[in-house]
Amino acid sequence: MKLQLFPQENAGLELLSRMASQLLRGTAVLAEILGADPEEFDRLTEQLHQIDAETIDLHFALMTQMRTSFINPLPREDLYELSLVLMSAMECLDASAETISLYKLSGVSRRASEQLEVIGRQAELTASAVRRLASLEDLEEYWIEMLRLARRAERSRRIWVAELMREYKPLAYARHRDLADQLSGTSAELRRAATFVGGILVRES
Known part of the structure; x- marks a missing residue:
């Protein structure tokens, strides 16, 4: 008899929840990168690449x-x-780390920390919400x-971009932008997941 780790009818929701939880892990690593010395960027970015690869594996599962x-x-x-949206959010988060590593962005x-705080909360809420899609509760x-x-998150991004325009020359501005x-893309994809869930709620209620 084939071993099942969770009830078959809820397996898809559990996998989606795990994909959202991967974003929490990625957010934690990216927060480390923001506080790290440049020589640590590549090592930490590789950790985020691995989390991204695990997220893709969950999608195929x-x-x-x-x-x-x-x-x-x-x-x-x-x-x-929903799986595609979560995978896209992780791709944006992974690209954020790679941007810092490639450009050796410091300062x-x-x-960025404000954005990560929001993304972490969005991922946490999404991981919890998808488990409840079977019953549509709360x-x-x-x-x-x-x-x-x-x-x-969008308001914080607008302020950030305005600050970049005032403080940086064009090349540095482009890198920080x-x-x-x-990061804004990560938050936007998680918002898209919520909008999609809202559509399910309206349709299935």
Whole structure:
């Protein structure tokens, strides 16, 4: 008899939750990078590359689970779309680390830490929310809080970009702006996940 780590009908949601939790791990590593000396950038960035690779493995595990299971808590298309969004968020987070490593960025604005704080909270909420998709319990609060966090992140990004324009010459501005855009992209993808969950909630309620 094949061993199952969790009930078959909830396996897809568990895998999605683990993908969101990977973003929490990645956020912690990126926070280390922001506080590290430049000679540590490559080593820490490699750690984030590994977390990204594990996230891709979870995505393919979800695809396998959907193909082999007759029972899924949601339509396969919904599970697949959410998985793609979470994978894209991790890709943006990984690119943030690579940007710092490639350019050897130092003296990064505290706005980056503000962005990471929001991303970490978004990932935490998403990991919890996807586990509840089978029952659709308390998802309205998740949806609303994620939108609030995304607005906070976007406002912080606008302030960050304005500060960069005042303080840096064009080449340095472009490098720091690249980092700001990648972090903003991570938050935006997590907001997209919440919007998608909101659509499921409206459709399935």
